[in-house]
Amino acid sequence: MKTKRILSILALSFIVTISYAQKGKVRQAKKEYDNLAYVKTSEILLEVANNGYKSVDLLQKLANSFYFNNQMKEAAQWYGELMAMSEDMDPEYYFRYAQALKSIENYTESDKWMRKFYEADRSDLRGRAFASTVDYLSMIEEASRDFEVVNMDINTEFSDFGTTQYQNQLVFASARGGGKKYMWNEQPFLDLFSADKQEDGSYSNVTAFNDQVNTKFHESTVSFTPDDQVMYFTRNNYYNKKYKKSEDGTNRLKIFKATLEDEEWTNIESVHFNSDEYSVAHPTINLKGTKMYFASDMTGTLGKSDIFEVDINPDGTLGEPVNLGPSVNTEGHETFPFVNSEGDLFFSSNGFSGLGGLDVFVIREFEKRRELNQQLILENIGRPINSPMDDFGYYENVATEEGFFTSNRDGGKGDDDIYSFKFPECxxxxxxxxxxxxxxxxxxxxxxxxxxxxxxxxxxxxxxxxxxxxxxxxxxxxxxxxxxxxxxxxxxxxxxxxxxxxxxxxxxxxxxKDVKGITEGTDLAQTLGIPIIYFDYDKYDIRYDAEVELQKVLAVMNQYPNMIVDIKSHTDCRGKADYNAKLSENRAQATRNYLISKGIDASRLTAKGYGESQLVNDCGCEPTNNSDCTEEQHQLNRRSEFIIVKM
CATH class of the missing domain: 2.60.40.10 (Immunoglobulins)
Incomplete structure (x- = not known):
């Protein structure tokens, strides 16, 4: 009964029913407690990066420091450099980068990284909110809200539906008018009616809206331009007292335009894209008065009926209709569009997963996203607006925080009833x-x-x-x-x-902890989070990744000009012991020479190689040791340490 009921009301062929520190402050970590000194690692990272020495780990920490401090322009810069260096990382970084980009209005790039985030981890709710999901029941439950919907006093035992506000009135369609009955439901044909808004927010005093607009056939679903001077409404294919049918014998729906002159609606005319062969219905005008949205099964429709848009030109003429495409339309019915003052598009559909019959969906920021060619995110608005029955004709006034919709759910007064609600306090x-x-x-x-x-x-x-x-x-x-x-x-x-x-x-x-205690005997490698100064096998050249880490040591020694550091270099067990001793000595000296080349006085640095004598794991090469270690395990022994000898 539910969808067929609406079909019978309007037309047989056309159904009528989504930093680490305080901002701007750089605290010098120079406090001393007894014999302890402190290093602020976030400042060290920025200094190192600005000197051109970068690694994935360094950029992650640096970008996070800005992200967590809501300095999104800087966060986007460093996340961008991070992604340019490597995209193979925890997907959380894709999400943070996307949020940072969005904050600087780079929506296209942000969407790219949100898609990558979704693809990397499809179980994450943030990604699933960005993309479509098959988990619709839980999503609908998530969207549902706890507020009251009220069956309005203006309802009758007949069909009442399709509301819009006009000045201080609520305008809607109703079969209460008497006269000739529509054979499909044995109710009178629909007319437009209005109810006056009272001081307590209720509506009463229902009267016929306008004798020039209402005819002996169906009129419904009206929308007004922002200046209240032009209205568009739905009517059967009846114009100039001529009732027309399509080739298959069906009387279709059309949109008509009327203008206000001397407080009378006159100059009623059919819009130019109407046809005897398809239906066009349920117009809604956006806040700027530049677009009209409507439902139709015209040529190019993806399903039973689709949502279209058409430009309203400055001179009041209409452009050519454009189908909103598969982000909005399906093989089913999409109908009763409404665009609120914030550019959100609401419409009803039975083509997307819902609770049953027609459900109301919304695409937030629809007009803005469509203008910027961004992804359109569809949402089922949940209970109590939606139900297992048909729910359609959604309308809301953001300014007055009130809304209306139509439903044929159980407990109503007639075939279709109008329900009202107040925006819930939350x-x-x-x-x-x-x-x-x-x-x-x-x-x-x-x-x-x-x-x-x-x-x-x-x-x-x-x-x-x-x-x-x-x-x-x-x-x-x-x-x-x-x-x-x-x-x-x-x-x-x-x-x-x-x-x-x-x-x-x-x-x-x-x-x-952001400050690290350092004193004599401290290993700067551990304090600064330097994993290890690695060397390639059988070599003692300073690798680039090692150079990035040495910049941290350099920054600390520049901060404490009297600090003396002992560099200890180690090898793995492979090769002869005397060779490894020489190799580690060369590595220690190479590390020392690098720091000297960057301005550290030679008297502040000592260096010694220890060969394979101080392994950090069981990867020794003697018969009694583990000789089956991996390359990664051996590499852990090829390291350098930086021990503070004197502060």
């Missing part, structure tokens, strides 16, 4: 505990700041002994970030988008 809570990454201890005194997507500070809290923070009254479906700062720790930011339904969000950030 507040979120985000909370968590701040801990040390290494020790898992609570970081007392840490500062947690809540910011909006543009980096505007909304609130902040100082962590007390229980380690907890809590921010309340966040808006739903909005992007936020929290920034966590603490003395001697790297600043971390967590970016998140609140869901559509009210719920508590838990984010438990863990901070890593």
């Amino acid at each position: 507040e979120q809570v985000v909370e968590g505990i701040v801990r040390d990454e290494e020790t898992d201890e609570i970081i007392v005194g840490a500062k947690v700041t809540l910011l909006d997507a543009e980096g505007v500070v909304l609130n902040s809290q100082i962590i007390s002994a229980d380690g907890t923070y809590k921010f309340e009254k966040l808006e739903c479906e909005k992007e936020y970030l929290i920034r966590i700062e603490a003395e001697d720790y790297e600043t971390v930011e967590e970016r998140f988008t609140t869901p559509k339904k009210k719920q508590d969000l838990v984010i438990n950030p863990k901070l890593e």
Whole structure:
């Protein structure tokens, strides 16, 4: 009964129903506690990169430092260099790069990396939100919201549907008018009616909208231009008192135009792309008055009916219709389009996965995305708008936060009823505990700041002994970030988008130390996170990746001009012991000479090779040792260490 009911109302052939530090501050890590000194690794990384020495690891850390501090222009720069060096990495970097690009309005490139992110990990919800998904039931549940829809008092036992607002009225179609009955449902033909908005927000005083527009056949689904001077509406193929049919004997639907003169709707005319052979119906006009969207089964339609757009020219004439394509249309029915003031496209479809019958879908930022040739992301708007029955004719007023739709769901008054709703109030809570990454201890005194997507500070809290923070009254479906700062720790930011339904969000950030204690005996390789200064087998040339790491040592020695460092070079066990001793000596001296060539006084550096005498694993080459080690295991022994001899 559900879809057939709408079919019978309008036409048999045409159904009528998606940084580590505070921004701008560079703290010099020169504090000393007793005999300890400190190195701020983020500053070292930037200095090294600006000197032209880069590696995948270095660029990852550097880009993250800007990303977490919401410095997206810089983050995009360094992520871009990272991707140019290597795309083979954790997909999370693709996501961060895409977000950084989007923040600088490079939408085309951002979409590229979001697609790569989705392809790299199809189980990630962010990627699945970007791409289409077959997991539609959980997605619909995710989109569903808890608010009340009200069967309006203006409904009757007849069919009432298809609303739009005009000035202080609600205009809709209804079969309540009496007169000649439509043979398919034994109800009177549809006319346009209006109801007045009352001070309490309700609608009453239903009257026929206009005698010039209403005829003895069907009229429905009207839309007005922004200046309220022109209206477009749907009517049977009845014009100038002539009732026409297609070659197969069907009376189709057409869109008509009327203009307001002296408070009367006159000059009613058929739009130029109407035809006796197909239907055109359900017009909606965008906020700027530059586009009209409608449904049709004209030539080129992908399915039973598709959504089309047509330009409204400055002189009021209409251009040529354009099918919105497979991102919107399917082999099924797409109908009842509506574009809100923000450019979101709503429409009903039975071609996409839904709860049953026609469901309402939306494509957010449709007009903007279409203009920029960006991917269109379809969303089922979920319950309570959608149901197992037909749900269509969606309309909303963003300014007044009210909306309307039509449904033939159980519990209605007639065949189709108009339902109203108020935009639901939705507040979120985000909370968590701040801990040390290494020790898992609570970081007392840490500062947690809540910011909006543009980096505007909304609130902040100082962590007390229980380690907890809590921010309340966040808006739903909005992007936020929290920034966590603490003395001697790297600043971390967590970016998140609140869901559509009210719920508590838990984010438990863990901070890593950003200052490293150094004193006599410290190995700078461990302090600075230098994995190992590698050398190729049987060689002692400074490789490029080793040069990147040596730049970190160079930066520290420049920061502490009285520091003396002992360089220790080691080999693996392969080859004769005396040869390895000589090879490691050459490597130690090569490392020392490199640092001297970069300006370090020779008196500050000692160097010695230890050959294979100090292996870090069991990969010895004597018969009693493990001789089946891999190349990677042997390479771990080909290393250099940088021991602070004197501060």
